[in-house]
Amino acid sequence: MAVKAYLRPKSPSEALALIEGDERAALIGGGAYLRLASRGYETAVDLCDAGLDRVRVEDGALRLGAMVTYRRLETDLVVRDCSGGLLGRCVENIVGVQVRNIVTVGGTVAGRYAFANLTTALLALGADVVLARGGRKPLEQFLADKAPARDVLVEVVVPTAVRRSAWRDLTRVRSDFAVLNVAAVDVGGEVRVAVGARPGVARLARGAMQAAAAGDARGAGEAAAAELDFGDDLRASADYRRRVCGALVTRALEEVLA
Amino acid sequence: MNISLELNGRPANWDVEPGEALLEALRRHGVLSVKRGCDTASCGTCTVLLDGVPVPSCAVPAPRADGRAVTTVEGLPDEAARLGACLAAEGADQCGFCAPGLVVAVVAMSRELEHPDEAAINHYLAGNLCRCGGYVSQTRAIRRYLQEAR
Amino acid sequence: MKRSGDMREVGRSLPKIDALGLVRGTPAFTDDLAPREALCVVAVRSPHAHARILSIDATAALAMPGVLAVFTWKDVPRVAVTRAGQGHPEPSPRDRFILDEYVRHVGDEAAIVAAETEEQAREAARAVRVEYEALPPVLDFEAALDNPVVLHPEPEIHENFPIGFEPRRNVASAYNMHVGDVDAVVARSEVVLRRRYYTQAQQHVALEPHCACTWLDVHGRLNVISSTQTPWHVRRIMARALEREVKEIRVVKPRIGGGFGGKQMLHGELYCALATLRTGRPAKMVYTRREVFEATNTRHPMRLDVTLGADRDGTLRAIDLEILSDTGAYGEHALTVFMVAGAKTLPLYNKVEAVRFGGRTVYTNHLPGGAFRGYGAIQGNFALESALDELAGELGLDPIVLREKNMIAEGETSPIFAIMGEGTEGVEMIVESCKLPECIRRGKELIGWDAKGPRREVAPGVFRGLGMALAMQGSGIPTIDMAAATLKLNDFGSFNLLIGATDLGTGSDTILAQIAAETLGVSTGDIIVYASDTDRTPFDTGAYASSTTYVSGHAVRTAALKMREEILVEGARSLGCEPARATFDGCEVRGPAGAITLRDLSAKLLYNEHQKQLMTTGSHLCEKSPPPYMAAFAEVEVDAGTGEVKLVDYVAVVDCGQAINPNLALVQVEGGLAQGIGMALWEEVVYGPQGHLRTRDLMSYKIPGREDLPSIRAELVASHEPSGPFGAKSVGEIGIDTPPAAIANAVAAAVGARVRDLPVTPEKVLNALVLA
Known part of the structure; x- marks a missing residue:
């Protein structure tokens, strides 16, 4: 299927109207993986003019527009201060500056990519997503949605009460997708741990969070390794992931609990 | 579809396919410094500046360039000559396929970072792969270029 | 002089x-220079690792806008050729046709489409209906010999001279040599070490994908611009495959965006030529990166069995190296890469009483093997230089002391020089320049070998280790x-x-x-x-x-x-x-x-x-092939909790004779090291269970970026090769040879984890740690 039309709607609702009821229309966020997509669409709906590239703090929350780029997460001082640097750190090694200049928060989250470091970090931070039609819901719920409706992700809302945060990932070469990634945060006194690239999409490690609440970083590592599911892929085996999960969770928590 | 852009400081009016990448449109219009190396935004050889920001042109839809400014190495002749001289002096240039993309990225870096040390240079340019050299001589050449530019 | x-x-x-x-x-590269009006040529590629083509229906494709021609195996001359760009007659088997009734790896060409634009050609290629009879693939190279599935039953294929070609047994080439009675010397040795090593398939990843274009000039001659390392071999092989006279073809190599051996095989040239000869129009074929991964060549993966016989004092008495090499679907460079694994490693330790070297190269339904910088030497070097470290461990000797005691020196020779060339016999040679002692002395100093010691704990559970390896290469192929x-x-x-x-x-x-x-x-x-x-x-x-x-x-x-x-x-x-x-x-x-x-x-x-x-x-x-030499030293930091290996430092000191241009010689060494480090730690061609490539883009196949490498320190030592121009020897390949062994040796020194199959991944290190 060749792309026949390229549209740049001026708002999320306009974008929603373009894709609703048109299975041949697809949203373009960053566009980074444009060439990889099977081009199974005829109408490209580019969100670049939809006013979604804003970063703002409102009602004690950091609101990241869907078209905010990874590079912005690294360089924007507001983002850095709000997340204890976690949102910048989790994306700073992804490919190169060029790619981080086009990859977007919304494209990543909406794609539910299992390998995405950002999703792991946002999950640990307890972020919500805001959809043009579906409204606001917790990221965890959004990720678990098995049959998502056609919608436009407008923004991601991140709590700002982050006291400490830690990021750990394991990659082959530095710019590669993670073999495993771990985010641990202390948000307003609650310690939260998420583990992604297992290689499944990021999940909260609730057992590890319990152990962490008791100050037991080592126990939290063991709990995470025991409670999460791990799989084989090109980058590593399930067995290896399980074994290093404990070490990475423990190390991340040692930093957060210190 | 028709797009209007500013290419290397001059207005251009192009007919592009709605599904094509900026890289393809550039090469089709004779801007041949921009190289196709990987198709997955992984190698940096197709780097251009879009409104001054370095992006992989293989991953930017051509219609997105409508109303914007695109800069390639053809629009950076002085910077290319100076960086080229540094690369040549260090023996860092090899096949040259990655060089135009590297020049564009180095120019972006020199505008964005004040006094990058070696680690900062390596981090900023991590998206520009080179398979011929081991990056050592190239980094030396880039440091020399930044020093001379100052 | x-x-x-x-x-x-x-x-x-x-x-x-x-x-x-x-x-x-x-504009200087092939795709920059291709005529603007050139047709775009695209291949229809096999989705099967092994299949017979039952039928091809191109009706729909031919009816599409812009499509000028579709070629199948029935439309092309049936002449067996090799695509290896080697001398005449080639030492690789002629086991391939422009297009064939059989496809032998995922990505193998089933048909060729020519259209006005690339998009039209790709659309048309998707519309060509190929009916395949899927055949069982051979995907385990250790089970390829005498497998009931035979990859090459076709009668026209042949070897140009004896290379041990036995296609009925899935053998592309075989080779065996020995000096002295290895079994007897091993039996008399005080210490015997037997180890098995594996090296993986690696891809060249020249940043310029393979590319060719063709047109007919005013004299009706076929002009070819190709991103090739071997214009004359391309011309000769094209003439044979197309049943044309050599004089009817001109091949030009413009600037090329890296080769590393990957452009020592023919790829798009023949398909462009088909389109140009049929339509009279210029044609070009630009590989996508995925096609480069799926449809060019890799380094030959090998299994290497090493036996070393030595005395307690560190005197090496016998080396036995037996290799099984996987040449994939076609035998490009099968014999010669195999031979170099011995010819460019064994003479390093020339004082042994007995040497034996041999084995086979077998066909599988993997990507064809091919030339790749190092060309067998890197595989042999990994096995031999790893085994020497293991032997040093058994003997309680410093690995450098063991090597210094046994290595070749100026004024000496090795019987292997005369016995083994590339595909044929070699030539006798006295080594007139060999600065290995200086390379070792300087390298030890730069890395801090004596000061640091082999192993240090730098943080809880984090260990640093030092490892080293020696290497030699050649300078051209004598008499060829x-x-x-x-x-x-x-x-x-x-x-x-x-x-x-x-x-x-x-x-x-x-x-x-x-x-x-x-x-x-x-x-x-x-x-x-x-x-x-x-x-x-x-x-x-x-x-x-x-x-x-x-x-x-x-x-x-x-x-x-x-x-x-x-x-x-x-x-x-x-x-x-x-x-x-x-x-x-x-x-x-x-x-x-x-x-x-x-x-x-x-x-x-x-x-x-x-x-x-x-x-x-x-x-x-070329009358002799004086080896350049290198001593290389790696410092690694190993995280015992995760198995992660960080290469902290790499020092390489090279004897390449007189460097004609020292900067350009050094960047050869640095670039070779970077590729060798990639092979040591990260790069690996991975197939799925049905032979589908899982590493088919630069997101899944990772080459080192600038943050992955330490600030490599390469130096040249003063040297003069009397037989070389102004005292020069070669420097293009030697750089790549050492990293696999030096890094594996450093990891073993750091945490006692010996990884014998490349790449040295964190997972393998952690597994070896548990075993250690």
Whole structure:
């Protein structure tokens, strides 16, 4: 299927109207993986003019527009201060500056990519997503949605009460997708741990969070390794992931609990 | 579809396919410094500046360039000559396929970072792969270029 | 011959002559130069690892807009060829056709489409309906021999001379040699070490994908521009495959975006030619990165069984190296890569009483193996240099001491030089330059070998370790590699240097100009290089086997010496004296009674007096292959909790003879090391259970980026090879050989985890740690 039309709607609702009821229309966020997509669409709906590239703090929350780029997460001082640097750190090694200049928060989250470091970090931070039609819901719920409706992700809302945060990932070469990634945060006194690239999409490690609440970083590592599911892929085996999960969770928590 | 852009400081009016990448449109219009190396935004050889920001042109839809400014190495002749001289002096240039993309990225870096040390240079340019050299001589050449530019 | 102190052009780090043009993005690569109106040629590729094509229906594709032609195996000459760009007759089996009824790996060509635009061609390729009968694939190379599934039953395929070709047994080549009675010496040795190692398939990842274009010129000749390392071999093999005369074809290599051996095979040339010959239109074929991964070549994966016999004092007495090599679907470079695994490693330890080397190269339904920098030497080096460290451990010796006790030295020889060449016998050779002792001394100093010790804990659970490896390579293929160069004197004193040599981006055009300038006594800036055109430059076998500096460089020097003579003769005539009484210093010819500048002489010779064109040709046949040597040292940091390995430092000290251009020699070493480090730690071609490639883009197949490598420290030691041009040996390949062994040895030193199958991944390190 060749792309026949390229549209740049001026708002999320306009974008929603373009894709609703048109299975041949697809949203373009960053566009980074444009060439990889099977081009199974005829109408490209580019969100670049939809006013979604804003970063703002409102009602004690950091609101990241869907078209905010990874590079912005690294360089924007507001983002850095709000997340204890976690949102910048989790994306700073992804490919190169060029790619981080086009990859977007919304494209990543909406794609539910299992390998995405950002999703792991946002999950640990307890972020919500805001959809043009579906409204606001917790990221965890959004990720678990098995049959998502056609919608436009407008923004991601991140709590700002982050006291400490830690990021750990394991990659082959530095710019590669993670073999495993771990985010641990202390948000307003609650310690939260998420583990992604297992290689499944990021999940909260609730057992590890319990152990962490008791100050037991080592126990939290063991709990995470025991409670999460791990799989084989090109980058590593399930067995290896399980074994290093404990070490990475423990190390991340040692930093957060210190 | 028709797009209007500013290419290397001059207005251009192009007919592009709605599904094509900026890289393809550039090469089709004779801007041949921009190289196709990987198709997955992984190698940096197709780097251009879009409104001054370095992006992989293989991953930017051509219609997105409508109303914007695109800069390639053809629009950076002085910077290319100076960086080229540094690369040549260090023996860092090899096949040259990655060089135009590297020049564009180095120019972006020199505008964005004040006094990058070696680690900062390596981090900023991590998206520009080179398979011929081991990056050592190239980094030396880039440091020399930044020093001379100052 | 002049020594380094007297030289003005050789030994200087002059800038590469094409540097500025390339950095400015001047159109110079094949796809930049292809005619704008060229048809785009695209292949329909097999989704099966092994299948027979039952039918191909191109009706729908041919009806699509812009589509001019579709070719299937029924439309092309059925002539068996090899796509390996090697000498004539090739030492690789002729086991391939332009298109065949069978497809033998995922990505193998099933049909070819030519259309006005790339998008049209790709759409049409998707519309070609190919009906396949899927056949069981052979995906385990250790089970390929005598497997009931035979990859190559076709009757037309053959070997050009005995290479052990037994296609009915899935054997592409076999080779065995021995010196002395290995079994008896091993039985008498005080310590015997037997180990099995594996090396993986690696991909070249030249940043310029494979690319070719063709057109018919005014004389109706087929012109080819190709991103190739071997224009003459391409022309000869194309002629054979297309059933044309060699004289009907011209091949030109423009600038090329890296090769590393990956462009020593033919790829798009034949398909473009089909389209051009059928339609009369120019045609081009530009591989996507995915096609480069799925449909070119990889390094041959190998299983290497090493047996070392030694005495307690560290005297090495016997080496036995048995190899099984996977050549994938086709036997490109099968025998020669295999032989180099022994020929370019075993002579390092020339004092042993007995050596045995042998084994087979087998067919599987993987990507075909092919030439890749290191070309067997890196595989052999990983096994041998790992085994030596393991032996040193058993003997309680410093691994350097063990090597110093047994390694080759200047003035010595090895029987292997005479026994093993590349595909044929080798030649006897006394080693006239070998600075391994200096390389080791300097490398130890740079890495801090004695000060740091083999192992340190730098943080809880984090250990640093040191490892090292030695390496040798060759300089061209003796009695086979041949190169020629022509110099033409222009009016007002400049020279055209016409060379067949093929610059892959390495800077060989520059260093050959330096050699010409040094010999003539002129400045390198007065040498105008034109290279790699089968019509317009003299012959050269091509850029492979570390041959260009040593072999082509010699040819250039010979041409320049002849040119000097002619200038003297003509200068003397102009001055009215005997040539014997005249001198030429590069600037002027001086006789007893006066002088004439080269500038004036050259103009006179074309416009005024005794008018004639001065043009000389030098030709050189490689008669021996003096090895360059390297001592390399790796420092790694291993996280015992995760198995992660961080390469902290890498030091390489090289004896490449006199470096013609030290900067360009060093960047060869640095670039080779980077690729070798990639192979040691990260790079790996991975297949799924049905033979589908899982690493088919740069997101899944990772080459090192600038943050993955330490600040590599490469140095050259002073050396002079008497047989080389101005004392030079090769430097193109030696850099790649050491990292797998040196890094594996360093990891073993750091945490006791010995990884014997590449790459050394965190997972393997952690597993080995648990076992250790």
